[in-house]
Amino acid sequence: MGITVLSLFDGISCGMVALERAGIEVDKYIAYEIEHNAIEISKKNYPEIVRGGDVTKEDFTKYKGKIDILIGGSPCQNLCSCGNRKGLEGEESRLFFDYVRALYETEAKWFLLENNATMTKENQDIITGIMGVEPIYINSNLLTAQERKRLYWTNIPDIKQPEDKGIFLRDIVQPREEKKEYECYKRMMAKEEGTLAHKKAWSQVKTLDQKSRALTTAQNISNSGATNIKYSDTEYYILTPLECERLQTLPDNYTEGVSNTQRYKAIGNGWTVDVIAHIFKYLKKAIEENIEPVKLKDHERPQQSYRRMVNTEEKKTEEKTINANEVIEMQEKEKYEKKIAELERELKEKDKEISKIRGEMQTLKDRVFNILLEKACG
Ligand SMILES: C[S@@+](CC[C@H](N)C(=O)[O-])C[C@H]1O[C@@H](n2cnc3c(N)ncnc32)[C@H](O)[C@@H]1O
Structure with missing residues (x-):
């Protein structure tokens, strides 16, 4: 009997290739992805995959108790060194919170979350606090001819570093x-x-x-x-x-069928399959040995707290313990507060311009009045 997999941000389904490579039988693989070309590539290789769409629109409680493993690499554009560093508040990288929501809603037994290792320590700590496990750092360069530094948060036990294959x-x-x-x-x-x-x-x-x-x-x-x-x-x-x-250890021509630009994009977004397969070998072992996964504090609804440094009015820092839902709310609030502050600044500028114009108009009026007065007095 195979396993049921829920894959968020599935891209071109590198997760599915890795499961096959690790020799894990898959009963059902449910993939959530919104990028057309990535979906086309995945469909070409795995027509049997069950397709879901936008993770933000899904209520994952419908899978409650039915998922063996939740996998996903949430977008890193706002986290990695080549991105804009807006962090977990960024438009794309905040989707991490949908991964966390899916984990609580499905109560998946096992989980694997991947992200870019060039994120700041602060963001790394936030994710670690929420996931409740320390990340495992693996550079893909051990298994392929590519430098690719990644972090993996998982409750799959006893994962060791892969051996260096010496590929150039x-x-x-x-x-x-x-x-x-x-x-x-x-x-x-x-x-x-x-x-x-x-x-x-x-x-x-x-x-x-x-x-x-x-x-x-x-x-x-x-x-x-x-x-x-x-x-x-x-x-x-x-x-x-x-x-x-x-370089991603995908099968040759896996992404063929779309333009080169789309192939580069899909592969660049993807996982190094052999690294994920390496991790999944430990999953296979855990399943075969009937090891019980360590649950995220028994899936109590986001009681996973983490510490965030908050600036108080006195400019001192204070530690606060908040949960994942509060983070999302806080981020929304901060976003609107910033927008309001921006609009208030603009309003002040406009007020200044208006009073300047009023002053100029008054000067003109005074001048006209003086001219008329002079004329009237002869
Ligand atoms: C870093 S890539 C992950 C690629 C994947 N691990 C693979 O092996 O190909 C992030 C993916 O998330 C997808 N994505 C972004 N927003 C999404 C959303 N709201 N719902 C589902 N997928 C989304 C992107 O299109 C992108 O393919």
């Missing part, structure tokens, strides 16, 4: 004959020396004996953090979608 770009790249349209040497040479673009392009170079930088969602855009691979002194190529799949 040389092991996964396509031969130069297949890469004509991916040549980037001319483009790099065209950048004027001394400019930021020039510096960036050359700092992104990796040799075949190195590992690629962490895949981004725009590998074909030169200033997006993409890797420029040096084949020889005059031969430099960007990564092909197929190479990106290999």
